[in-house]
Amino acid sequence: xxxxxxxxxxxxxxxxxxxxxxxxxxxxxxxxxxxxxxxxxxxxxxxxxxxxxxxxxxxxxxxxxxxxxxxxxxxxxxxxxxxxxxxxxxxxxxxxxxxxxxxxxxxxxxxxxxxxxxxxxxxxxxxxxxxxxxxxxxxxxxxxxxxxxxxxxxxxxxxxxxxxxxxxxxxxxxxxxxxxxxxxxxxxxxxxxxxxxxxxxxxxxxxxxxxxxxxxxxxxxxxxxxxxxxxxxxxxxxxxxxxxxxxxxxxxxxxxxxxxxxxxxxxxxxxxxxxxxxxxxxxxxxxxxxxxxxxxxxxxxxxxxxxxxxxxxxxxxxxxxxxxxxxxxxxxxxxxxxxxxxxxxxxxxxxxxxxxxxxxxxxxxxxxxxxxxxxxxxxxxxxxxxxxxxxxxxxxxxxxxxxxxxxxxxxxxxxxxxxxxxxxxxxxxxxxxxxxxxxxxxxxxxxxxxxxxxxxxxxxxxxxxxxxxxx
Numbered sequence: 001x002x003x004x005x006x007x008x009x010x011x012x013x014x015x016x017x018x019x020x021x022x023x024x025x026x027x028x029x030x031x032x033x034x035x036x037x038x039x040x041x042x043x044x045x046x047x048x049x050x051x052x053x054x055x056x057x058x059x060x061x062x063x064x065x066x067x068x069x070x071x072x073x074x075x076x077x078x079x080x081x082x083x084x085x086x087x088x089x090x091x092x093x094x095x096x097x098x099x100x101x102x103x104x105x106x107x108x109x110x111x112x113x114x115x116x117x118x119x120x121x122x123x124x125x126x127x128x129x130x131x132x133x134x135x136x137x138x139x140x141x142x143x144x145x146x147x148x149x150x151x152x153x154x155x156x157x158x159x160x161x162x163x164x165x166x167x168x169x170x171x172x173x174x175x176x177x178x179x180x181x182x183x184x185x186x187x188x189x190x191x192x193x194x195x196x197x198x199x200x201x202x203x204x205x206x207x208x209x210x211x212x213x214x215x216x217x218x219x220x221x222x223x224x225x226x227x228x229x230x231x232x233x234x235x236x237x238x239x240x241x242x243x244x245x246x247x248x249x250x251x252x253x254x255x256x257x258x259x260x261x262x263x264x265x266x267x268x269x270x271x272x273x274x275x276x277x278x279x280x281x282x283x284x285x286x287x288x289x290x291x292x293x294x295x296x297x298x299x300x301x302x303x304x305x306x307x308x309x310x311x312x313x314x315x316x317x318x319x320x321x322x323x324x325x326x327x328x329x330x331x332x333x334x335x336x337x338x339x340x341x342x343x344x345x346x347x348x349x350x351x352x353x354x355x356x357x358x359x360x361x362x363x364x365x366x367x368x369x370x371x372x373x374x375x376x377x378x379x380x381x382x383x384x385x386x387x388x389x390x391x392x393x394x395x396x397x398x399x400x401x402x403x404x405x406x407x408x409x410x411x412x413x414x415x416x417x418x419x420x421x422x423x424x425x426x427x428x429x430x431x432x433x434x435x436x437x438x439x440x441x442x443x444x445x446x447x448x449x450x451x452x453x454x455x456x457x458x459x460x461x462x463x464x465x466x467x468x469x470x471x
Contacts, residue, residue, distance in 0.1 A: 005408035006400060009081040012415040016073050018378055019422055023067030025377050028142055028187065029194025030060045031135040038128045052214055054119060055441035059433050061116055066429045081411060085402035089165045089393050092158060092173055093148050100144035108137035139187065146186055150179040152393045154247045165396055177247055181240035188233045189380065191225060192340060193373025198222035200370035201437055203363040214441050216357060223351060226344035233337060245301055248394070249310045250319065251387035255326035256297060258311045259285050265308035271298035272308055280323040285313060321389045329382035336376040343369055
């Protein structure tokens, strides 16, 4: 494959996977939120939870459909643009993706119809169960996809025969060293993304003076999730970074824009700084306009002030990942993560003060937070995928050797078509989701002033006061 065709193939896959990852990430978190609402409705009898569940189920259906459509395109690209990749590692990647279809997709397909259309048509216990199983199905799907991607990051449990990877230990393949950290990191990111979408919608309604009971419920449930998961995500990310340093040191060197050789750092004894801002200069092997905190990089990654780790100069130029994408993407991801922690903490303080629904400054900020999780996920994905380069499967197959022998003009033509079609189709989908949000929750049954349709116990009344009662 010529250089232009390789570039177009990479751009095409990057474009389609960036669109795709947004929707499954949202549906993973949203399915769990819907299941939680329905379980709370079944346990308390408060119709507001069921009303909110139906409202978010409509949005889930649109997002799920767009995720499925964009995922099918990716599968075809493995054969059309990356046939050598399919040939070399297909014995490992193929079954992992197949397991995702046989377990997660079949489970979701079996109960999705009941979840979407079972309102007032099936017994409540069956409808609630279907929502829970769909949520579990999305997690199983994430399990297999991240297992496959993690294996590409750090392959284990295989042997090479005639240039083809053959699995020898499926447990080692599935549970490769980077998988647990990547799985937890991604799932928590999905839940956080959904939490801030829910928070933003609740804040938007309160600012407009509408759907007050439902808006308070969304705001409080979203904040309750975010205040736990946002700090947890920081801890998971720290553990993930330490493991990545162990198995993919070149990726860490790129995302930190760390150039010095390890032996030079050890000899100087000054540790590795944490670079807050810089303009990486790969041709000169240095950073321009660097702003850094001395030794803090060593402390974060080695938990020692004098610790060191390999720099980009420790690797041959042809084995180094690109620096700009991982370096900038990592700082965007971390910065947005800190922003989520700050906004969640601010919201909880307002909640504790009894001013959650009255602090218009907080509501305005919260209403603008809906895209933060999506941007953080995309930035993290750039760090992950560009940081693995020049390998498509580390140590097995380089990206330049994985592409199909097709003309660059053909790949460019399909890339242009994808951009046009995705812009139209997914633009319409996003506009439709926004219309559903503007329309707001439509009660299935009238519930005067938030009163449930049966008497509540003392414990249930306490839960109602926390999530939906007056402040």
